[in-house]
Amino acid sequence: MSRFLVKSELPYCKGCGHHLVVRNTVKALEALGASPLDVVLVTDIGCHGIVDGNFATHTVHGLHGRSVALAAGIAMGLPPEKKVIVYIGDGGATIGLQHILEAARMNVDLTVVVHNNMLYGMTGGQPSGLTPPGFRTVLTPHGYPLPHHDLPRLVLDAGAPFAARVVGLGDFSDVLRQALEREGFALVEVLEICVSYGVKMNPDLRLKELAQEAGYEPGVWTGPPRPVFRPSRRETPSLLEIPAVPAGYSSPLEGRMALILAGSAGEGVQQAAELLAQAAMAAGLYATKKGSYPVTVGVGFSTAEILLSRTPIFYHGVPQPDVMVVTSADGLANQRERIRRMTGGILWLDGSLPVPETGAEVRVADFRGRAGARNAALYALLTVLREIGVIPPEAFLETVRASPIGRHIDLSGW
């Protein structure tokens, strides 16, 4: 018995082509001179997958259709001298086609052996994406109506450096050896007929003729050599290497103030709010900043809620703002209901906007015209700070200057 097996009697039906896949795999591994512990066999769900117990290699028995992705993870975590082999059926290959294409595109170092017996054998003989047209299955007794996937062509198109198809008769170990020998992604499709369901439903068919009629052309194809995807560990700097917010200012705020800044996406609302929170910290306050926006990125509203507080903040929601600053029509539309519910506080509005119904004191200023749409939010906050005095405007300006956007804005006229 081969050193790659612990049991030579395989758990397959008599006459099943899976026997030959195992025998040829073992022969190929022996030809390579590999050691069993240099090999990880990853099996999918299906008759082929219950063979783990026969192998002396490492074995991993996964989910239906997902074995190539699982094996890709293993291959990415192992050194190049290890061989990762996937056993998968045509059903599993159909379910996990994207995993196969992705592993081929990335050129992950593994060898996928597709046991294509042209139907789902373990579950009762249903057709798969590799069932050829005209092939009869329990669900298509008059012949399968659709064309089958051409796996070697698909993986070659995706960038695989090696793909092959063999008729699963006799000795095809040399093709498997070539696949295993080559570093990078390789796929070998082995054509078989399921002796339980395929033969029963298609008694007159012979494998070679079936392959020919179905256009299942045997062959070995190679793509241009490509780098193998093998992540290496890297050293990275700490995420905590960020500058401390400098102190140096003070604030007259005794309790807590809630400010909402409402504008349009792409107009720097979130950034302006973040800078305000940092300026508040520079003035000795606690601060939180929360963003709210639709799932769209460059259009629609963008709202930020900022809490400034003399004492630590545990709850950073803003049921009722003390100050609402609206710089655009998007912001006004988004906050209109909250503005209507305001019974006090101050509402700052850009001069271009209609005055909405509100119980807040309304103040109108020209943010957009004065600073342009992109900087309206920043300018609005500066304007508000100058009037309400909760944080020194200089603290805010210094924070803006020290930030990455400080280099791109001319603050001289502000």
Place this chain on the structure above:
Amino acid sequence: MTLTDSHPVLTDGSRLIAEACVRARADAYVGYPITPASLIFFYASRRFPVALPAPDEITALQWMAGLSAAGYLPVSATSFPGFALMVESVNMAYMMELPMLLILVQRLGPATGTATAGAQGDLLLLNGLVSGGYPLPVLCISDLEDCWLLPPVALQMAVDLRTPVVLLTSKEMVMTQESFDLARLPEITPVRRTFYHGPGPYCTYNPGDDLVPPFLPVGNDRHQVRLNASTHDRCGIIQHTSDEAMANTRRLQAKVEARTPLLYHLDEQEDARMLVVTYGITSGAAREAIMTLRAQGVPVSLLIARTLLPIPAVYLEIMDRYPRVVIAEENYQGQLAHLLFGRRLPSHIRTVTAIGRMIRPDEIIRSL
């Protein structure tokens, strides 16, 4: 970096979570973009020794399982729509007994819901996620300090219990920026991990005298390793329902029940007859509610649950001590209350719930 002096910054929880994971020796992050977990993906891509962008959620979990099998300690973060696609693979990793950390950032559902609105709606989903009802360990982050402290605990659990662990959080916890003093963060002890060094043959699922079998990566040069997602015996060989296989399956429950650490914050006040119970993002509102009440001279206690699953019985024991208990959580059903009491809520228990917004402190105060 050791900070001894004050180092105030404006930060979000995502940054702390990613950094804490790496300092605890998590070494691979497999991510894909999904709001509101993408910020963790962003930081992790800059910081993890290995960071891999996966093409989809199923692939992400399968890659993690493969890396874990090879000896890595992988992490991913997601939100419900992605998590739903990961469920079968989480079951696979649970059955294979592969350590990994999954950070579930809750957002408003059902389905796609509102990607940019927070929620605490996935607790009942997690309870019962593993087919057969086997418990998946779940810890929950309640503030920025937890973003730093809990990832190492969860990673150590994943290694010690050989299991996927879920760290539950939500949009406002990982995306809201808060003033925070980095000097408050204690040093992180890296995860302690050893691989099997005994003689062969190595049986992947032989727990010995313990409930958790020693781990050995696939591909090692010493012993054959067999991993199996199907029902299997101690050596990882597929079985139908043999006694040995059923004992192995029962062990999965026993190890999680016995070895999940009990983590909670209990702030009890003498003479208090009221208790607020909460977890996650609502903890902030609960803290402010009890501060307000105490300032008014009203004694009140607070229980913040960090271990959520398997649900610790001690929470019931604590609640039994109080004639009035309020459970506050940001979902429609009162999921923690449901988990603890089913459909018949005892008369001394009230719930405060909300969807589409955070629960306010005044709502908790009113309910008491």
